Amino acid sequence: MPTQLISYDLRRPGQDYSELFAAIKSIGNWWHCLDSTWIVRTTLSSAEVRKRLNAHVDANDKVLVTALAGDWASLSLDKQGNDWLRQNV
Numbered sequence: 001m002p003t004q005l006i007s008y009d010l011r012r013p014g015q016d017y018s019e020l021f022a023a024i025k026s027i028g029n030w031w032h033c034l035d036s037t038w039i040v041r042t043t044l045s046s047a048e049v050r051k052r053l054n055a056h057v058d059a060n061d062k063v064l065v066t067a068l069a070g071d072w073a074s075l076s077l078d079k080q081g082n083d084w085l086r087q088n089v
Helices: 018-027 046-054 079-088
Strands: 003-009 029-034 037-041 062-068
Touching: 003 018, 003 046, 018 029, 018 037, 018 046, 029 079, 037 079, 046 062
Parallel strands: none
Antiparallel strands: 003 037, 003 062, 029 037
16 A cells, blocks of 8 residues: 655645645545645555645645655654654555
């Protein structure tokens, strides 16, 4: 099962992105690791994730979805975050 990294630049100040966050959470087992980055364990491909999120962003927003492999490293993440990565990537 792929683990997808989702990163974004949301360009409209004050915009309510709660629907985007709900859409990300609905994709699978998620971790909101950084302000603009989520990692989700899902059965969906990167293109399928992008398609699901497209309806929840503005035309000037930027979104990157990429599958993660088993090789990762972190700096200054808490134990819970590192444990999540060990179990899901």
